[in-house]
Amino acid sequence: MDRIIEEIREDLGRRIAVAADLLTDRTLTGDPACAALTGRAELRERIHRTLHQAVDGLVRSSRGLPVELSGARATGTLSAGQGLPLDSLRRTYRYGGRLLWQSLIEAVTAHDRAALPRLLPAAGTLWDVLDQMTEAASEAYRLAEAGRGARERERRAALLDALLDGSGPVAEAAARLGLPERGRFAVVVLGPDCAGGPARPDGGPEAGPDSPRLLWRIRADGETGLADLGHHPLESLRRLLAPLAVRAGVSPVVGTPAELAGARRLAALALRAEQPSAAPGAALLDERLPAALVAADPELAARLRQVVLGPVLELPTEDARVLLTTLGTWLACQGSTTYAAQRLYCHRNTVSNRLRRLERLTGRALSDPAHVVELALAHAAAAQGPSAAGTTPAAPPGPAVPAGPTPAGTARRSPRPPG
Template sequence: MPTEEPAYAALLGRAELRDRIHHVLRQAVEGLARGSRGLAPDLADARADGALRAGQGLPLESLLRVYRLGGRLVWQTLTEAVAAHDPAALPRLLPAAPALWEVVDRLADAAAGSYRRAETGRGERERELRASLLDTLFDGTAPPETAAESAHRLGLAEPGRFAVVVLGPGESADAHPAAGLPRVLWRVRADGETGLVDLGHLPLESVREALAPLGVRAGVSPVVAAPGELAAARRLAVLALRAAPAGEGPGTVLLDERLPAALVAAESELADRLRRVVLGPVLALAPQDRRVLLNTLGTWLACQGSTTYAAQRLYCHRNTVSNRLRRLEQLTGRSLSDPSHVVELALAHTAVTQRPVSRHPVTPTPAPPPVPPAQRTSRTPGDTARR
């Protein structure tokens, strides 16, 4: 019998396994005796056994197999005893077989039900514990020794290579992005899902590759080495997500690829001021005019200041782009030939794309005086005539 169920034998030892088998046999025989008197079998011990084995980590299949083997042994013993003492009575023994297996099945079902309930309870406690440990790391409110202990209990090496992923509102990582990544621990809260990625030796770009099949919007922090840095990494991942323009669609944003946009996203009050001071006169235009000028500016910036390439993307003549940009210069009082002005316009445009303009008209902040033509370095915005 021990050789037929090695997992049980390895867990309990041969002596305890033998005692357990004898107990199962006794339960089956007592169940048969109770059944002959019209009574249900006593299932209390089977339920206790199921909960105990779940806590010990015995596979459920092994637990059920022992009950089946016990039932088989009872039947084998009965038939051998009858055959030895009264072979002619064997046919009268056959009707007892269904009753025996009914008892065994009820004992096994009771043990299995208790096992599953214990497993469910243990799983819920483990999930709650893991959530609490992750909160300790992500919130950053615990002392360093507590953060180190939380990381240890989560199985995180220190030092290591970690990154934090924050998903957009309403996004889910149900299709776990484990492919290509050693380990991701997810924490689901009311404000969204956050993942702790244990990178090992993989590059940060592997996070984007793993998330791509999910079709979600996500922000990813830079790599950090210590669990105590994960709270700051989560804040940076949130900024990376906010740095993506509104309506950009699914995609994974690495913070270090959007640092200027993240800088704007980090200071919402200053970003709002930047919108009004730099682009206030543009935002006060009629919706169609406003949209055309902002789209032209964004395209020109994306084309590295090339009017020609911007015109190709916008499907219009280069002179049309130049005229629009010239009008933008006049409205804002900023020159696209002045690098400092270009920085202001680029950051203000980012602030607008992160928070689209409402339908209500914007009261423009008075623009600075226009730049005299004599002070400009070229006749077209951004010195793009040669391009």
Template sequence: MLITARRVSDGRPLRTRRHRGRPGPVHRSGFRATLPLMEPIIIDEIREDLSRRIAVAADRLAERTLADDPAYAALLGRTELRDRIHHSLAQSVDGLVRSSRGLPVELADARATGTLRAEQGLPLASLLRTYRRGGRLLWHTLTEAVTAHDPGALPRLLPLASVLWDVLDQMTDAVAEAYRRTEAARCDRDRERRAALLETLLDGGGAADGPAVSEAAAQLGLPERGRFAVVAVGPGAAGGVPAEAPAAAGPRVLWRVRSDGGTGLVDLGRHPLEAVRELLAPLGVRAGISPVVEAPGDLPRARWLAALALRTVPAPAGTGAALLDERLPMALVAAQAELADRLRQVVLGPVLALPAEDCRVLLGTLGTWLTCQGSTTLAAQRLYCHRNTVSNRLRRLEQLTGRSLSDPAHVVELSLAHTAYLQHPASAALRRPRPRRAP
């Protein structure tokens, strides 16, 4: 304390005392509050009555929380919640006393609470709302206790208000930080667990009707019998797929995303298979969709069929979702790469040997004619040329290949060979025989 002197009217010095302020807690803004020197502080004088009032306050807050918040009511009983609230309020008072004396606030219990509630799945909003209510209730309890002790002592409590709010902020921050850290770790564990379950179902981690498959399906919330499909997404586009498509957007889709593409397990329920294509449309990806299967044990084969359907979508610039059952001839060619290559060379070899531009024109005309269901007139309209031009090109193609477009068997060969060319145009170009030089 500082001793100061002043003189009164008779000239004698009068000794008076002036309190030296002492530093209080450092707030998050960096400002350090200065508390008046009070020994003992008012909390020490009312501690016994305050302890009794805090117990009553904990009862009131527990009842209100259980009545207002279904999440708490589903998680904790009244006694357990009341005990936790009582402990938290007592910790807040202890933090107030420590902070007023320049000591750090103990936050271990607050962090433990945040971790526990995150693991239990209590919403963070519920947890923080109870902490805020507890802070307001604690201040009200403090003022009641001081008033009952000595109404004239209330001014001694007021300097502690800012200290209490800072303590409550520290505790709330500690709770929220621990909660978010735990929740992030839990989400990582959930993703890893779901990925392992999807591996079991999509890659055939056991017998089709084995316990591993049944357990994986049950843990993912899939029925033992239902309507399922698999989606295969091309590489480079899987980053646009969500972890799980919301149920409101259509059928439920569980995604497995890798660097070489994505695979989606679709629980169709009552949705038609076409709904999967509608769900994929906004993503702008290349995708193949398997036929419907009825049991989780059939999903590995459905995954293979979806990958086959994906190979019927032109790459790399092509987009769109292909239903396998709509592209069976193309899928047949894609499934037998060696035979497809042989078919392409045997049927279209003389055309592929032409100069690149001639080859492109003839095969483009053939593709358009096939798309137009054999109508030369419609093909000419799409190619912006005269009908006779289309006829001449097709006649030349018949001469080169030795196949007649009026023979259904030959049309099938040409169509499949053309599909093989579209799926691997670069390969066809590489295999094109080089023209011989004149001797």
């Protein structure tokens, strides 16, 4: 076979040049993606070189030598770098093989028609060579694409860090991420129980066309989402996060990318303000402000917990749990002992007796608004503190508390008799 190739090499070279022109025109006409990403001269040179590489591979294979595939790998890497579709690359190899076989037949026929039978066994060898070249180019393409994807993820992660940490050119980072200079943004911080949860490559739940755009960043200290809300309400993040079934903190809405670093801190604060025993869901900071105020300063929260609730926390574990749960439920029920009793599945007088005992231990009167504020904040501190586990569970489910005034018969806010 190599003797035939040598005999027709000059004529074959001319025919390959014509084949390269034909395949270039066909590719540019029938493949808009390729036409948009590469010029004719560059594409024609690449195809011409590939056809010659296939001929050399045919000669080497007929001699029992391995096919040289470095050229095919270089073509695959270059195509990936230009963003050409892999299908376009594979199609070019397939069409090129047909034109090359046709050129071989024509060149052998013009040189010596009687030699055609000697060419036929080369058909299988040629297709095997082309298969090897196609797979080598495809593998190099995929490796280059994976590397490019990794670099793109690293670049995006660095841009998100600049926004969420406030470190670096914030305006430039926002522009490169496609965020407007002014808009409606929020930050979401997922709880640690989200480990391994999202299946997306960049982590986090997938946003649909009718949801806010979310950009996710996974770091050692947790997973954070930047939400470009657009016209969507902040509440829409609850629906978007619901499938994850994890606890999450959500910041208030901010108007510029420069405010995102502060929003991230507030989202983390909203998450810390949630009780560890709280059900999965999104905690909006503006709905957790008292608890967030306590969570913002752990040292002061510990002092508040000790000064206000110290005598209660010194009780046996079960006694302390009952009193703190009763207090939390009474606060959640807007100071109604009737509703608190319904939620706690006990008699109204039992609730009143527990609250009177709590008043005696703390020296705080539930009829005094200032004392109620202290007790509410101290209760939040106890729920967030290291001793919270097993002592201050979330209030048990019960009937919803209606908005507005407390119903008749339950208007008294303190178990103490008026005096």
